[in-house]
Amino acid sequence: MELLIPLFGISVGIIVPLAVFYWLYHENKNKNETIIEISKNLDDPSKLEDMLGMLDERKKEPIDYRRGGVITFFVGIGICLLGYTAMGSFFVGVGYLVGAIGIGTLVAGYLYPNTSEELTNAVEDFEKK
Numbered sequence: 001m002e003l004l005i006p007l008f009g010i011s012v013g014i015i016v017p018l019a020v021f022y023w024l025y026h027e028n029k030n031k032n033e034t035i036i037e038i039s040k041n042l043d044d045p046s047k048l049e050d051m052l053g054m055l056d057e058r059k060k061e062p063i064d065y066r067r068g069g070v071i072t073f074f075v076g077i078g079i080c081l082l083g084y085t086a087m088g089s090f091f092v093g094v095g096y097l098v099g100a101i102g103i104g105t106l107v108a109g110y111l112y113p114n115t116s117e118e119l120t121n122a123v124e125d126f127e128k129k
Contacts, residue, residue, distance in 0.1 A: 069106025073099050 080095025 065105050065109030065112070067109075069102050069104070069109055071102070072105055073102030076100070076102050 076095050076097070076099025078095070079098055080092050083089065083091025083093075083095055
C-alpha cells in the first residue's frame with residue numbers, strides 16, 4: 001500500500017504527456033486530411049489560401065510585453081510575500097528575481113513598440129524630426 005501512491009504519481013507523470021501528444025496528433029491529422037479534401041474540390045488557388053488562413057490557429061497579433069511584464073512583476077511580488085510570511089528567505093530572493101524579470105519585460109515593451117499602430121506612430125514621429 002505504501003508503494004501505491006508513488007507508483008500512481010509516476011504513472012500519471014508519464015500517462016498525461018503521452019495522452020496530450022496522442023490527442024494533438026489526431027487533432028492535427030484530421031485537420032490536414034480536411035485541407036487535402038477541400039483542396040481537391042477547389043479550382044481557385046486564392047480560395048485555398050483563404051481556407052488555410054481560416055484554419056491557421058496561430059495568433060495574428062504580436063506579443064504585448066508590457067502586459068506580460070506587469071503579470072510577471074506581480075507574480076514576483078506574490079512569491080516574495082509568500083517567502084516573508086511562510087517559506088523563508090529563499091522564496092524572498094526568488095520573488096525579487098521574478099519581479100526584476102517582470103520589470104525588464106515591462107521596460108522592453110515600452111522600448112520596442114509591437115503593434116502596427118504603435119509602429120506607425122513611431123515612424124510618423126521620426127519623420128517629423
